[in-house]
Amino acid sequence: MMMQIFISKMIMPGLLALLLLLLSSLLSVRGGESYAAINCRKHTASLVDFGGVGDGKTSNTEAFRRAVANLSAHAADGGVQLVVPEGKWLTGSFNLTSHFTLYLEKDATILASQDESEWPQVAVLPSYGRGRDAPGGRFSSLIFGTNLTDVVITGNNGTIDGQGAYWWDKFKKEELNLTRPYLIEIMYSDQVQIAYLTLVNSPSWFVHPIYSSNVFVQGLTILAPVDSPNTDGIDPDSCTNVRIEDCYIVSGDDCIAIKSGWDQYGIKFGMPTKHMSIRRLTCISPDSATIALGSEMSGGIQDVRAETILAINTQSGVRIKTAPGRGGYVKDIFVKGMIMKTMKYVFWMTSTYNSHPDPGYDPKALPVIQGINYRDMVAENVTYSARLEGIEGDPFTGICISNVNISLTEKPKELQWNCTDIAGVTSNVTPTACDLLPEKKPAIDCPFPTDRLPIEDVEMKMCSVPHNYVR
Numbered sequence: 317m318m319m320q321i322f323i324s325k326m327i328m329p330g331l332l333a334l335l336l337l338l339l340s341s342l343l344s345v346r347g348g349e350s351y352a353a354i355n356c357r358k359h360t361a362s363l364v365d366f367g368g369v370g371d372g373k374t375s376n377t378e379a380f381r382r383a384v385a386n387l388s389a390h391a392a393d394g395g396v397q398l399v400v401p402e403g404k405w406l407t408g409s410f411n412l413t414s415h416f417t418l419y420l421e422k423d424a425t426i427l428a429s430q431d432e433s434e435w436p437q438v439a440v441l442p443s444y445g446r447g448r449d450a451p452g453g454r455f456s457s458l459i460f461g462t463n464l465t466d467v468v469i470t471g472n473n474g475t476i477d478g479q480g481a482y483w484w485d486k487f488k489k490e491e492l493n494l495t496r497p498y499l500i501e502i503m504y505s506d507q508v509q510i511a512y513l514t515l516v517n518s519p520s521w522f523v524h525p526i527y528s529s530n531v532f533v534q535g536l537t538i539l540a541p542v543d544s545p546n547t548d549g550i551d552p553d554s555c556t557n558v559r560i561e562d563c564y565i566v567s568g569d570d571c572i573a574i575k576s577g578w579d580q581y582g583i584k585f586g587m588p589t590k591h592m593s594i595r596r597l598t599c600i601s602p603d604s605a606t607i608a609l610g611s612e613m614s615g616g617i618q619d620v621r622a623e624t625i626l627a628i629n630t631q632s633g634v635r636i637k638t639a640p641g642r643g644g645y646v647k648d649i650f651v652k653g654m655i656m657k658t659m660k661y662v663f664w665m666t667s668t669y670n671s672h673p674d675p676g677y678d679p680k681a682l683p684v685i686q687g688i689n690y691r692d693m694v695a696e697n698v699t700y701s702a703r704l705e706g707i708e709g710d711p712f713t714g715i716c717i718s719n720v721n722i723s724l725t726e727k728p729k730e731l732q733w734n735c736t737d738i739a740g741v742t743s744n745v746t747p748t749a750c751d752l753l754p755e756k757k758p759a760i761d762c763p764f765p766t767d768r769l770p771i772e773d774v775e776m777k778m779c780s781v782p783h784n785y786v787r
């Protein structure tokens with residue numbers, strides 16, 4: 317029964333997407349291409365108008381920069397969409413502007429340059445205090461935006477290829493003095509949409525919205541080798557109102573990592589991630605989590621709702637990562653409807669994630685972990701059901717786990733539920749949980765909010781690219 321509902325939930329959006337795709341390809345024959353977005357634009361331009369050359373060799377960095385600078389003049393007059401046509405468009409980092417859509421045609425690929433002079437240096441993030449890879453500055457992300465309103469990066473499943481091997485290699489050899497670029501970073505912005513694209517081989521994290529609100533991430537296919545370093549899929553960081561749906565992610569790090577700043581810098585900046593919805597995610601990540609909360613969570617994480625999640629050959633399901641020194645909190649987390657196949661851990665909470673920005677952190681800054689709710693899950697071929705490790709004198713409380721069936725691998729670990737410094741309850745969970753999570757009688761369902769977040773009800777508009785801009 318549960319499985320049936322789950323499967324129909326997974327399949328229906330797929331059928332819908334297929335219908336939309338068919339519809340849009342029919343439309344593209346006669347009247348251009350249509351796509352769903354938070355806002356449509358009055359004006360359209362092509363990268364070619366600004367001298368772009370899609371031969372995979374010529375640098376388009378100046379073409380992109382010229383285009384954005386020129387087109388920003390239309391922001392107040394109904395906005396503008398910049399079309400990237402079929403071809404391979406090599407470029408370094410460029411910035412976006414407000415009331416702007418970057419639209420990639422189906423066979424358009426933006427290829428990230430491997431020439432470091434095409435990647436300007438930007439300041440470290442105030443909530444991190446330093447770069448993640450190196451103490452100094454950072455390379456600007458391939459596609460970057462700051463202090464924007466209403467910005468869309470989308471297309472007919474075009475590709476953005478970070479050509480990350482160059483950066484992974486330098487990172488592994490410790491030859492970088494600056495932190496690697498992300499593929500897409502949008503900072504201090506409101507009304508942000510990143511959708512319907514294929515993103516491959518980011519130098520580091522793929523999609524990093526930070527200090528932003530009303531963020532939509534939809535229909536992304538994100539692909540990186542499962543051994544590539546720090547290739548997190550989507551990292552909402554100090555953001556409010558975030559909706560992530562219909563994404564397929566194969567990566568070398570967490571598929572989704574929810575963050576809010578690092579130790580004393582994150583505590584001081586004090587900007588949480590909250591009111592977030594994740595739906596219909598498929599994740600493959602053998603060494604990382606399906607959804608991680610942290611490890612940088614010093615500004616707090618609250619009110620995250622996740623449902624209809626499929627994880628295959630992934631290290632863990634939802635994982636909380638923290639440590640003394642982080643401060644902050646992870647509260648009111650709700651997850652339901654998750655299928656997991658071949659997992660090392662189903663449930664994992666780590667309280668010793670001891671990477672710190674510098675020695676200035678305060679070891680007495682203890683995180684508060686409270687109100688963590690998991691229900692309606694099936695996991696098979698599992699090595700450990702749960703490793704739940706709170707902090708001595710700072711237990712993780714209000715844990716609730718219900719209606720979860722876990723079947724084990726041929727060689728499971730003897731201690732299936734390893735619990736320390738935690739408190740909560742379970743109901744209808746197999747194998748039976750640890751004594752710190754006693755079985756509730758009579759049986760209960762762990763809570764999941766019955767209200768909807770305003771961002772879940774925002775409807776997309778149907779926009780179009782005129783026929784003379786599409787092949």
Ligand SMILES: *[C@@H]1O[C@H](CO)[C@@H](O)[C@H](O)[C@H]1NC(C)=O
Pocket residue numbers: 365366386389
């Ligand atoms: C850029 O903007 C100027 C001024 O609005 C305009 O004259 C010009 O044609 C635009 N387009 C390009 C391709 O430079």
Ligand SMILES: *[C@@H]1O[C@H](CO)[C@@H](O)[C@H](O)[C@H]1NC(C)=O
Pocket residue numbers: 381410411436438460462
């Ligand atoms: C992009 O924006 C950043 C931050 O405002 C700025 O430092 C950088 O110079 C901009 N790059 C370009 C090409 O305009």
Ligand SMILES: *[C@@H]1O[C@H](CO)[C@@H](O)[C@H](O)[C@H]1NC(C)=O
Pocket residue numbers: 462463504
């Ligand atoms: C962007 O917004 C932040 C926060 O409001 C502000 O501190 C910063 O100065 C702004 N930057 C620019 C380039 O306007």
Ligand SMILES: *[C@@H]1O[C@H](CO)[C@@H](O)[C@H](O)[C@H]1NC(C)=O
Pocket residue numbers: 333473513514537
């Ligand atoms: C987009 O392209 C990727 C890579 O080719 C493919 O796996 C995915 O199914 C495509 N998505 C859609 C909606 O066509």
Ligand SMILES: *[C@@H]1O[C@H](CO)[C@@H](O)[C@H](O)[C@H]1NC(C)=O
Pocket residue numbers: 491492493
């Ligand atoms: C980066 O670090 C190396 C040593 O690891 C040094 O030789 C080089 O000058 C540094 N480059 C910059 C731009 O600071």
Ligand SMILES: *[C@@H]1O[C@H](CO)[C@@H](O)[C@H](O)[C@H]1NC(C)=O
Pocket residue numbers: 318319692693694719720721
């Ligand atoms: C777990 O197994 C029980 C007993 O077979 C069943 O009633 C329940 O629906 C299953 N739960 C899920 C999430 O499939």
Ligand SMILES: *[C@@H]1O[C@H](CO)[C@@H](O)[C@H](O)[C@H]1NC(C)=O
Pocket residue numbers: 658697699725
């Ligand atoms: C089960 O998990 C083990 C690793 O623990 C893996 O080697 C094996 O291929 C998995 N079996 C199936 C049927 O997926």
Ligand SMILES: *[C@@H]1O[C@H](CO)[C@@H](O)[C@H](O)[C@H]1NC(C)=O
Pocket residue numbers: 703705731734735736
């Ligand atoms: C149980 O968890 C603790 C803390 O995470 C760890 O140190 C210990 O080795 C684990 N025990 C077993 C038997 O896995």
